[in-house]
Amino acid sequence: MVDVEKAKILILQNASLLGTEYVSLKDSIGRILAEDIKVEEDVPARNLSAMDGFAIKLPCDDKCKIIGESRTERPFLGEISQNEAVKVSTGSVLPKGSNAVVLIEDTLVSSDVVYIKKMPLEGRNIFKMGEEYEAGSIVSYNGSKISPFDFATFCRLNKTKVKVFKKVKISLLAVGKELVSCEEEGLYKNFLTPTFEEILRRPHIEIKRNIICRNNYEIEGELKKALDDSDIIISFGNASFDSSDGLFPVVQKIFEPIFWRVKMQPGKSLMAFKKNKTYYFGLSGNVWAAVLGFYLFIRPLIFLLSGQDYKFKSFESVLGEAFNKNSKEARFLRGTLIDNKFYFKKFSQHSHSLKGFRDMTHIAMLNPGPPQDIGAKVRVFEFSLEV
Ligand SMILES: Nc1nc2c(c(=O)[nH]1)N[C@H]1C(S)=C(S)[C@@H](COP(=O)(O)OP(=O)(O)OC[C@H]3O[C@@H](n4cnc5c(N)ncnc54)[C@H](O)[C@@H]3O)O[C@H]1N2
Ligand code: MOO
Numbered sequence: 001m002v003d004v005e006k007a008k009i010l011i012l013q014n015a016s017l018l019g020t021e022y023v024s025l026k027d028s029i030g031r032i033l034a035e036d037i038k039v040e041e042d043v044p045a046r047n048l049s050a051m052d053g054f055a056i057k058l059p060c061d062d063k064c065k066i067i068g069e070s071r072t073e074r075p076f077l078g079e080i081s082q083n084e085a086v087k088v089s090t091g092s093v094l095p096k097g098s099n100a101v102v103l104i105e106d107t108l109v110s111s112d113v114v115y116i117k118k119m120p121l122e123g124r125n126i127f128k129m130g131e132e133y134e135a136g137s138i139v140s141y142n143g144s145k146i147s148p149f150d151f152a153t154f155c156r157l158n159k160t161k162v163k164v165f166k167k168v169k170i171s172l173l174a175v176g177k178e179l180v181s182c183e184e185e186g187l188y189k190n191f192l193t194p195t196f197e198e199i200l201r202r203p204h205i206e207i208k209r210n211i212i213c214r215n216n217y218e219i220e221g222e223l224k225k226a227l228d229d230s231d232i233i234i235s236f237g238n239a240s241f242d243s244s245d246g247l248f249p250v251v252q253k254i255f256e257p258i259f260w261r262v263k264m265q266p267g268k269s270l271m272a273f274k275k276n277k278t279y280y281f282g283l284s285g286n287v288w289a290a291v292l293g294f295y296l297f298i299r300p301l302i303f304l305l306s307g308q309d310y311k312f313k314s315f316e317s318v319l320g321e322a323f324n325k326n327s328k329e330a331r332f333l334r335g336t337l338i339d340n341k342f343y344f345k346k347f348s349q350h351s352h353s354l355k356g357f358r359d360m361t362h363i364a365m366l367n368p369g370p371p372q373d374i375g376a377k378v379r380v381f382e383f384s385l386e387v
Contacts, residue, residue: 316379
């Protein structure tokens with residue numbers, strides 16, 4: 001049995017990043033960048049007009065001769081002199097020599113002459129070369145998740161492929177003779193693996209299997225298959241290591257222990273094993289214990305393996321309600337913050353209960369010890385299952 005902090009360290013200390021691969025831009029959204037994205041050429045590469053109107057060269061008279069037109073699809077190639085104007089549209093390349101754009105609504109046009117009613121200041125209405133991104137600057141960093149706007153930026157930078165970390169391959173196993181699928185009639189429905197599959201359905205993760213194992217033979221077979229193709233295997237149920245129906249002995253046969261059982265409540269029944277580079281976690285079938293085990297130990301590992309930075313967002317707070325039990329081990333409560341105080345009584349604290357997940361925003365950790373009064377200091381974590 002290890003304490004919570006030791007358990008976190010034991011899991012992360014030997015974790016190594018997954019490999020990298022190149023993917024096409026359209027497949028990159030949601031993946032984790034494995035390179036810094038550097039701007040090769042100024043964006044925009046030329047001065048562009050930011051408005052519809054006329055490019056002019058200041059200082060000039062309020063009457064200019066129209067010498068041509070620059071369109072987005074067909075730029076004007078000549079150079080502009082004082083008292084000349086070139087018709088421009090939003091996004092079109094500005095002619096050489098121009099230094100301002102007068103808005104179309106501030107002009108009067110008569111055949112090839114434009115009368116300027118309101119003279120712009122120099123530099124106005126121009127989307128300047130390099131204004132968006134200067135050559136040599138970095139727009140996205142190694143380890144960041146590629147958002148739709150990153151995708152748009154990479155497109156604008158003329159990227160066609162980007163280097164990303166390989167997907168984290170995860171297997172989910174529900175273990176229990178009593179379990180039926182959510183579509184079947186029964187008292188003990190396996191809702192845990194489908195729920196976690198939804199939580200983990202992300203572009204940088206690949207779910208290799210989601211399966212119910214009802215006997216040792218199935219457990220062993222699925223664990224061995226998962227060992228071959230997964231980075232992380234998570235099982236739910238039968239996590240008590242001395243349970244008679246055999247998950248623990250099977251796991252012991254295949255993997256090497258990191259630790260089993262953690263000094264915490266709930267979630268004490270947790271196994272962490274490893275074989276080569278594959279991690280195995282045996283979480284409880286009790287939902288709050290399973291979610292907490294995932295939050296504390298597996299989620300940080302997924303961040304680390306996939307190349308992302310991870311930091312537990314925690315801070316000191318105080319109890320808004322008294323907690324009137326002794327705690328033998330670190331105790332985790334689900335709840336929420338109001339005026340920076342932690343409240344937990346309207347949330348079920350039962351390990352088996354689903355009540356409270358919808359509204360919980362924070363988790364408080366109480367150190368082992370006697371009951372705690374209102375105002376007692378507690379460490380509070382922001383709750384999120386985002387990976
Ligand atoms: N005498 C003792 N009893 C228990 C102890 C103890 O120390 N002494 N520890 C308790 C703690 S703490 C936990 S946690 C659980 C051990 O958990 P298990 O992982 O062995 O739990 P199971 O019996 O397999 O399941 C518990 C509960 O959850 C249901 N379940 C299981 N898998 C799923 C699934 N995939 N989806 C939904 N629900 C699932 C299962 O049917 C049970 O009802 O033991 C305590 N007991
Ligand atoms: O430690 Mo158990 O995981 O409370 O239900």
